[in-house]
Amino acid sequence: MALFTQSFIITLFLGAIAAGIPLLLAGLGEQLSEKTGVLNIGLEGMMLFGAYTGFLVAWSSGSLALGFVAGAAGGMLVAALMALLCVRLGLNQIVIGIALTLAAEGLTALLHFVQFSRTYPRLDGVPTWPIWPLSEIPFVGPILFDNNVVFYLAIVLVAVFAWVYRQTNLGIALQAAGDKPAALDAAGVDVTNTRTTAVLVTGALAGLGGAYMSIVVAGVFVPFMTHGNGFIAIVLAMLARGRPLWVLGGALLFGGSLSMTTALQVAGVDIPTDVIQMLPFAMVMIVLLVAGRKAALPQALGESFVRGSR
Numbered sequence: 001m002a003l004f005t006q007s008f009i010i011t012l013f014l015g016a017i018a019a020g021i022p023l024l025l026a027g028l029g030e031q032l033s034e035k036t037g038v039l040n041i042g043l044e045g046m047m048l049f050g051a052y053t054g055f056l057v058a059w060s061s062g063s064l065a066l067g068f069v070a071g072a073a074g075g076m077l078v079a080a081l082m083a084l085l086c087v088r089l090g091l092n093q094i095v096i097g098i099a100l101t102l103a104a105e106g107l108t109a110l111l112h113f114v115q116f117s118r119t120y121p122r123l124d125g126v127p128t129w130p131i132w133p134l135s136e137i138p139f140v141g142p143i144l145f146d147n148n149v150v151f152y153l154a155i156v157l158v159a160v161f162a163w164v165y166r167q168t169n170l171g172i173a174l175q176a177a178g179d180k181p182a183a184l185d186a187a188g189v190d191v192t193n194t195r196t197t198a199v200l201v202t203g204a205l206a207g208l209g210g211a212y213m214s215i216v217v218a219g220v221f222v223p224f225m226t227h228g229n230g231f232i233a234i235v236l237a238m239l240a241r242g243r244p245l246w247v248l249g250g251a252l253l254f255g256g257s258l259s260m261t262t263a264l265q266v267a268g269v270d271i272p273t274d275v276i277q278m279l280p281f282a283m284v285m286i287v288l289l290v291a292g293r294k295a296a297l298p299q300a301l302g303e304s305f306v307r308g309s310r
Contacts, residue, residue, distance in 0.1 A: 015259020022209035024251035026233035029205030041097025044230025045104030050075035050207025055221035075207015090304035109223035178298030
């Protein structure tokens with residue numbers, strides 16, 4: 001049986017988009033946070049908490065839009081703790097990030113058990129917004145131009161972030177907060193506020209990515225459902241060298257790896273599921289070996305800043 005059939009390719013592309021959008025949103029947020037000097041190891045916890053709050057609100061209210069908003073708010077809530085402890089109080093970013101992730105995993109599992117016991121209610125499918133006449137293009141149209149609103153938002157954010165980083169004074173300030181925070185402070189820009197805002201936006205994007213997983217991709221919340229997506233997004237942000245378009249390409253690459261199980265099942269290829277589920281993490285290691293040495297990270301990444309210091 002031929003592997004690269006039309007059904008296999010379509011399934012692979014649709015799966016890559018579904019799995020890649022959460023990575024793209026979280027990766028864009030992590031890239032923003034790292035630009036300002038904050039290594040947001042708590043990204044996984046922000047995604048997971050966003051997945052739970054997004055699903056819970058969408059299920060209880062019947063509004064998917066409110067679910068997405070709640071998911072972003074849930075991720076921002078965890079990010080607020082990160083900003084308080086690491087940016088404001090200057091605690092170790094790696095230790096706090098790991099602690100927040102572990103806390104989010106335990107808390108969401110407990111809250112889900114209290115709310116639903118051992119049942120897993122499902123949401124209805126998310127409606128799509130076809131862009132006519134582009135949606136009528138054979139093969140490409142249904143994949144790219146007949147999608148949900150969060151997909152379109154994520155693609156627009158890639159262009160917005162690229163423009164901000166390269167064409168605006170805000171982009172210069174963000175870069176300076178990560179490379180030369182003392183110089184930015186001397187120029188009269190509050191480094192602490194800049195980093196705090198970046199971390200909060202990161203939390204909102206990660207939470208929205210988590211909500212996308214529970215509302216759009218799965219239609220159900222399952223404890224620990226992010227399965228390391230937050231850590232993959234951190235790798236994406238580090239390797240993208242400050243370029244949002246590279247985050248998009250990496251998200252589709254890793255998303256394709258995540259969707260390989262379904263695509264191979266459609267093609268009738270009998271490969272153990274555990275082997276296929278290893279692909280994204282094997283891909284991470286390969287990419288790190290190939291491009292990890294060239295990753296350009298901010299000079300003050302992970303370092304706390306005290307106003308007035310030099």
